[in-house]
Every structure is written in C-alpha cells, then in structure tokens.
Amino acid sequence: MQFPWVEQLKGQLSSQLSQGRLPHALLLSGSKGVGKKHLAEWLARLILCQTPIRNGNVDSQACGHCKHCLLINSGTFPDLKSLESNDNIGVDDIRSVTRFLETTAQIGQSKVVVISQIEHMTVAAANALLKTLEEPNVGNVLILSTDNIDLILPTIVSRCQRVDIRPNNQQLxxxxxxxxxxxxxxxxxxxxxxxxxxxxxxxxxxxxxxxxxxxxxxxxxxxxxxxxxxxxxxxxxxxxxxxxxxxxxxxxxxxxxxxxxxxxxxxxxxxxxxxxxxxxxxxxxxxxxxxxxxxxxxxxxxxxxxxxx
Incomplete structure (x- = not known):
C-alpha cells in the first residue's frame, strides 16, 4: 500500500538525521493502516544503513545492499530490535528492551528499537518504558507507535518527538x-x-x-x-x-x-x-x-x- 502523506514526514526526519538532530525517542501516532509501520521501518533502516542514498544534502533512503541492510533484510541484524503485540506488552518485554539498549552496538554506532502499539503496555511496562526514556543512551533511538495516543501516559508522550500521521482528504x-x-x-x-x-x-x-x-x-x-x-x-x-x-x-x-x-x-x-x-x-x-x-x-x-x- 502506498502512503503519499508520509513523504513529507520522511523529508523532515531525514533532515533531522543528517543534521544530527534526531531525538532519542519518537512517537508515531495515527490510526491503524495509516503507515506507521512503513515509516518506522524506513527510519530504522536509514539510521542503520552504512551507505544511505543522498538527496541533496540529506540521507533520504537506506541503500538496501550494504552489509547492514542485508542483515536487516534477513532478520539477523544484531543492533535492531522490534517489539509488537496484539495482546499485552508486559514489563519483562520493556526490561528486555532496556537491557538491549544498555549494551554497546555490535557492528554499528547505533542501536534502534521499534515498539508498535504501545497502548497495549501494562501499567508496569509503561512505567518501565518511562524510566528508559528518562535515561537515554547516546546514539540509540527508540521508535514507538500507537493507534490511539489518548491511551498513552502524558509523561511518555512528553519525552518523545511526536509524529502525527494524518492524510488530508486531497490525498485519498x-x-x-x-x-x-x-x-x-x-x-x-x-x-x-x-x-x-x-x-x-x-x-x-x-x-x-x-x-x-x-x-x-x-x-x-x-x-x-x-x-x-x-x-x-x-x-x-x-x-x-x-x-x-x-x-x-x-x-x-x-x-x-x-x-x-x-x-x-x-x-x-x-x-x-x-x-x-x-x-x-x-x-x-x-x-x-x-x-x-x-x-x-x-x-x-x-x-x-x-x-x-
């Protein structure tokens, strides 16, 4: 599925990344099917790519053929962790994310964690995530997403760069x-x-x-x-x-x-x-x-x- 409304957001995020201004945590907000997963995967790949494709003065796309990209494609890249659940995300899940981020990247300079549907976190998991957000590890990036931002603790939202994904009517x-x-x-x-x-x-x-x-x-x-x-x-x-x-x-x-x-x-x-x-x-x-x-x-x-x- 195509997500033309995401292209402007890609431009903003790739510009931040190229200028070294990408925050340690982003929260992608939008309804199911709007393109959050697509944007999260694009950004994770771009952050970890060794030879990204440039568009003007910014890195705009992962190359798809460097060592890092090939490992990501095979699902074996050691510095990328994804967490998604249609049920509950428990405190042990978030603690595993914290432990992952506390160690040094194995083959790159950064680690990236993608957590989808964080509205499914238990109260204990939300509190554990908040602690992780309050004590970020330099160079690592957390990409969070939610179908319903109203269900997320305001303290979590305030510690992330919020990225709202909303196509306007002209784009449908x-x-x-x-x-x-x-x-x-x-x-x-x-x-x-x-x-x-x-x-x-x-x-x-x-x-x-x-x-x-x-x-x-x-x-x-x-x-x-x-x-x-x-x-x-x-x-x-x-x-x-x-x-x-x-x-x-x-x-x-x-x-x-x-x-x-x-x-x-x-x-x-x-x-x-x-x-x-x-x-x-x-x-x-x-x-x-x-x-x-x-x-x-x-x-x-x-x-x-x-x-x-």
Whole structure:
C-alpha cells in the first residue's frame, strides 16, 4: 500500500538525521493502516544503513545492499530490535528492551528499537518504558507507535518527538471521497476491507438512528457488543459530530437533517461527556489485562443510555 502523506514526514526526519538532530525517542501516532509501520521501518533502516542514498544534502533512503541492510533484510541484524503485540506488552518485554539498549552496538554506532502499539503496555511496562526514556543512551533511538495516543501516559508522550500521521482528504482517492465524507486516516481500514466497512457503516447507522429516536436501542446494542472495533468507531463518530457542532466540519458530512436532529437531542456538553466516557472505557480496556471486555462494554452502554436519555 502506498502512503503519499508520509513523504513529507520522511523529508523532515531525514533532515533531522543528517543534521544530527534526531531525538532519542519518537512517537508515531495515527490510526491503524495509516503507515506507521512503513515509516518506522524506513527510519530504522536509514539510521542503520552504512551507505544511505543522498538527496541533496540529506540521507533520504537506506541503500538496501550494504552489509547492514542485508542483515536487516534477513532478520539477523544484531543492533535492531522490534517489539509488537496484539495482546499485552508486559514489563519483562520493556526490561528486555532496556537491557538491549544498555549494551554497546555490535557492528554499528547505533542501536534502534521499534515498539508498535504501545497502548497495549501494562501499567508496569509503561512505567518501565518511562524510566528508559528518562535515561537515554547516546546514539540509540527508540521508535514507538500507537493507534490511539489518548491511551498513552502524558509523561511518555512528553519525552518523545511526536509524529502525527494524518492524510488530508486531497490525498485519498476520489471514490473514497464520494462514498465517505469523513474519509481520513481513521477510516483507512474500513475503506480497504469490505466486511469491515459494512460492519462499520451498520454500527454508525444504528447509533445515529437510535440517538435521533428512529430506532430501538437494542439494535445498536447488539451490533456494538459483537463488533471488536465498536468503541474505536464510536469514538471517531462522536468526535466528528462534535467537530460538526463547532462548525469545524461541514453539515453534509453526517447529513444536514440528522445534524439538526442531533443538535436538538444532544447539546455540546452531552456530546463531550459521551466522548469522555468512550475514552475512559477504551483506556480501561487497554490498560488492565484482567478486565472483562464484554462486561466493560455493557457497563459503558448503561452509562451511555443515561447520557442520551
């Protein structure tokens, strides 16, 4: 998949690297599918390459054929470590990263660690990572990424250079624009996968028709509990409704008639309370491994009904 919106960020980062100004930690933020992994891998390779390709006065691309590049391609480069988990990232995982960074690079001048989806860290792991960030090793680079920066400790965010990856509407296809007025980075997975898109559209439709009094709550409830991405989709939808209420988004995006009905049904304070409830539930699920997801979502729905009624 191509990520044209990442090219400008590559230019900024390669310029920093060439000038010796690249920080010891970067935090790539953006929705799933937006190109965080692509950018992280590009930067890690560029940092470690022996003979990078130059563009003007900056190193812009790993060569792909030096000893370091060939070892990276084979997965045997000793000074590069990657950590990714769809489940929890535990404190032992982060301690292994710390030990890796504490030793001298074996065949190069730098070590690079790439940690994806750091919102999956346990509380102990987040605290261990914070300690590592507070005591950086000269020449080493941590490249972190998250699908949801709101779930990351502010103290971690503040110790990293934040790199937000957000394509603008002009960088998406005409078809995506025509079919999805909200088309942006948050919806790339839904735009590229038919089944996911169908489930997303149904959930959004049931939520809006319930809120506006045109459908029973039980229809939305059933879809929400059965869809793993339900909370994330709801977060994005409510965020867009709030933006629309503030006139930061055109009314046509949701639909002029629906927009007016939502305004009559929910004031801006109610929308903000709903949004904070969504964020709190997402954080609870991401932070505590022992939380029962179904129960947490059911409790969320009970609170949501109170806010909407």
């Amino acid at each position: 296809t005409a078809e995506q624009h025509e079919n999805h007025p909200f088309a942006n980075a948050s919806y790339l997975p839904e735009l590229s996968d038919f089944e996911s898109k169908k489930n997303h559209d149904q959930l959004v439709a049931h939520f809006l028709t319930w809120v506006t009094g045109h459908a029973a709550f039980v229809e939305f409830e059933h879809l929400f509990l059965s869809e793993a991405k339900g909370l994330i989709w709801l977060e994005r939808l409510v965020s867009n409704i709030i933006r629309e209420q503030h006139d930061w988004l055109k009314d046509e995006a949701i639909g002029g008639d629906l927009t007016e009905i939502i305004r009559q049904k929910l004031d801006i304070d109610s929308l903000h309370r709903i949004f904070q409830l969504i964020l709190a539930t997402n954080k609870q699920l991401a932070t505590y491994a022992q939380v029962n997801e179904t129960m947490a979502k059911q409790q969320f729905l009970v609170k949501l009904q109170r806010l909407v009624s």
